[in-house]
Amino acid sequence: MTDFSFPHMNMPSKTTEFIHQLRDFLENIGRIPTLPLLAERILAELLTHAHSLQGWLYLLDQEQAGLYHLTTEQSDNPDNPSAPPRTLPLSHPLVRELARHREILDRFSPHDADAHIGVDSPDFIDCSLAIPFVNRGRLLGFAILRSDSNISAFGQENTDLLRIIAQSGAISLDCLLSYNDLHSSQELTRRTDRLRSLETLAGGVAHEIRNPLTSIKTFIQLTPERKDDAEFIQEFSQVVLGDVHRIERLIDEILGYARSIDPQLTEEDINTVVSSCLYLLDAKACSRGITIQKELAPELPRAMLDQQQIKQAMLNLFVNALDAMGDRGGTLLVKTHAVDRGENRMAVQIDIEDTGHGIPAADLDHIFDPFYTTKHKSSEHEGTGLGLFIAHQIIREHQGTIHVRSTEGAGTVFRITLPALR
Ligand SMILES: Nc1ncnc2c1ncn2[C@@H]1O[C@H](COP(=O)(O)OP(=O)(O)OP(=O)(O)O)[C@@H](O)[C@H]1O
Ligand SMILES: [Mg+2]
Structure with missing residues (x-):
């Protein structure tokens, strides 16, 4: 058989390898259904390409603007006192720097964030790389990586790859956050609608409960004078039992309907x-x-x-x-x-x-x-x-x-x- 391929096509270049890795990553992240899993996947990818073993990924709090929570981490010892804090506010110098520059920060670069923070400062974070996730101008989160090498040591291609991973990660995070937002507002609308139908039914239900209560009350009032009338007691207690069941069922139906369940x-x-x-x-x-x-x-x-x-x-x-x-x-x-x-x-x-x-x-x-x-x-x-x-x-x-x-x-x-x- 004739081989039509060009000789150089069989040699996997560094770029081809990058493209393959990137394609795998991009194909997968679109399918990840939850934020913690997505965060985990992005962090793993960044760690691989930054040749780092330890990393922490933070995401923006959805209710409290300006606060970032540790969402996933990879570290040899999570209780390590040198690990970064579990929450970081936007006012923290490192986060502020990421929000302002929207660029990867590294310990060795000239506009290095933690260069301004002395090792003795309570704000000091021992970090080699800080990678922002920015989409539509919003700092959605960031990753802090710790490694021995500096970013310039593994070349422009790797730096670009980290940028692409961070950017596509940010887009996926943004999509999932928007989807979650949409989902919770849909939930809220449905809940409001449920409560509104209950409001519409409330008058009828109150009436439905009042009727059996009246018959129960009548039974209780008549019992002392007719306690020896076996037929009355037998007949009326059946009616009262039926009434109690009706009230119970109504309460169950209403609670079952109003309760918010997954x-x-x-x-x-x-x-x-x-x-x-x-x-x-x-x-x-x-x-x-x-x-x-x-x-x-x-x-x-x-x-x-x-x-x-x-x-x-x-x-x-x-x-x-x-x-x-x-x-x-x-x-x-x-x-x-x-x-x-x-x-x-x-x-x-x-x-x-x-x-x-x-x-x-x-x-x-x-x-x-x-x-x-x-x-x-x-x-x-x-x-x-x-x-x-x-x-x-x-x-x-x-x-x-x-x-x-x-x-x-x-x-x-x-x-x-x-x-x-x-
Ligand atoms: N069975 C029906 N007979 C006549 N018109 C109807 C009927 N069902 C719905 N409609 C019309 O469709 C419209 C939309 O109904 P929908 O249930 O979405 O809202 P609504 O009943 O007006 O408000 P809500 O459900 O909040 O009380 C109603 O306003 C009404 O004009
Ligand atoms: Mg309606």
């Missing part, structure tokens, strides 16, 4: 989830002359879902349906059924039908947009326009879909489809 997928029966949401709504619907009807398919396949989140999505749809019917009465019909999607795939569908005012065709395209609402201050409750947006997000995160059909003046049907287990 997202978790569990195998659930959709019918139970639907019933549990409707239980919370019952009193509110009743007080408005709205009938709640359930047509739940028996032996519905179970689905893997985050119960709390699916409840949140459903409650948003149920509350919207009640709002659309207002005080004019009507019917909220909730149906579930299984769908065979072929190829051994199953799904469950939940139809939520109301006889409310409906949605004008022109508005249908906007109802899932964030902050789109027609419930302004003048109406009974002021809307945020986040209910459907969040419901849509939650269903999508469950690989499901949500569709709507509406006839103005007649009513609306929302259909949720979720993948189910066989």
